[in-house]
Amino acid sequence: MKLLALDTSSEGCSAALWLDGQITERFELAPRGHTRLLMPMVRELLAERGLKPSDLDALAFARGPGSFTGVRIATGVIQGFAWGLDLPVVPVSSLAAVALSAMEQHQLADGSGVAVAFDARMSEVYWATFACRDGLPAMQGNERVCHPENVSLPDPDTTTDGWFGAGQGWKFVDGMPEAIATRIRSIDTSLVPRASQVARLAIPAFHAGQAVPAEQAQPVYVRDEVTWKKLPGRE
Structure with a gap:
């Protein structure tokens, strides 16, 4: 299976290509460079594997929550690809992508919990x-x-191996309830969403039937007052 994944939901900008179980990725921290960097990353990844966009089987993107502008960039690019190539899209939570990154980088075992916080x-x-x-x-x-x-955290019996804090929102830990801080055994505030984690989460979601057509590939802002306008001419 060939899947292209994108993330621009934070200051990180990344694209990743899943090719039959192998992942290649381009990633750069560039808070104001998403529009400039994203498409060259995509072209480099495809060229490296000798692929054309029409060779792809599916697409995925970090659908938020996160930077409003950043989330819109990835959504627009993915909608354009999906519409033009008639490809299915798997929307992936940006928070889940960071949870997976914490699991992989810190070797969290089954039974652990991950509490993800972004600066909103x-x-x-x-x-x-x-x-x-x-x-x-x-x-x-x-x-x-x-x-x-x-x-807040779920009931204590949700996990058997403690809680890990992930994401830049944990810089506000001093403002969180004391009961939260005492249940967190470690924190990594450096973790941001990456397209490689988006791809890893998208594959099982795709096989579970969670892919959607282009017009349903929508951002998730969490804040109700924010609205999204689709690409021109799309209802």
């Missing part, structure tokens, strides 16, 4: 919790946006 601006965080199951993050509850003092 306006003194808020995007928040979601995940249980490590069979090498993948399983979301517990829903994604939400809230003030740091309002974050």
Whole structure:
């Protein structure tokens, strides 16, 4: 299977190609460079493997939450590819991508929990919790946006090996409830979404029938007041 994955939901910009179980990726931290960098990354990845866009079987993208502008960039590019090539799209949570990155980089075992926090601006965080199951993050509850003092973890019996904090929103740990901090055994604030994790999460989701057509490849902002306009002429 050949799948192209994109992420521009944070200051990181990345593209990854899944080719029958092997992943190649281009990644760069460039808070204002997504538009300039993304398409050259895609062209490099395809050329490296001797592929054309028409050779792809599916697409995936980090659909948010995250930077409003960044999420819109990846959504627009993916919609364009999907519409032009008639390819299915797998939307992947940006928070889940960071949870998977934490699992892989810190070798978290099944039974661990990952609490992911992004800086949502306006003194808020995007928040979601995940249980490590069979090498993948399983979301517990829903994604939400809230003030740091309002974050919460599932009941203690959700995990058997403690909680790990991942994402830049953990810089606000001092503003979180004391009960949260005492249950977190380690924190990594350097983790941001990457297209390689998006691809890894997209493959099982694709096989589970979670791919959608171009017009349903929509961003998730979490904040209700934000709306998305699709590409011109698309209802």
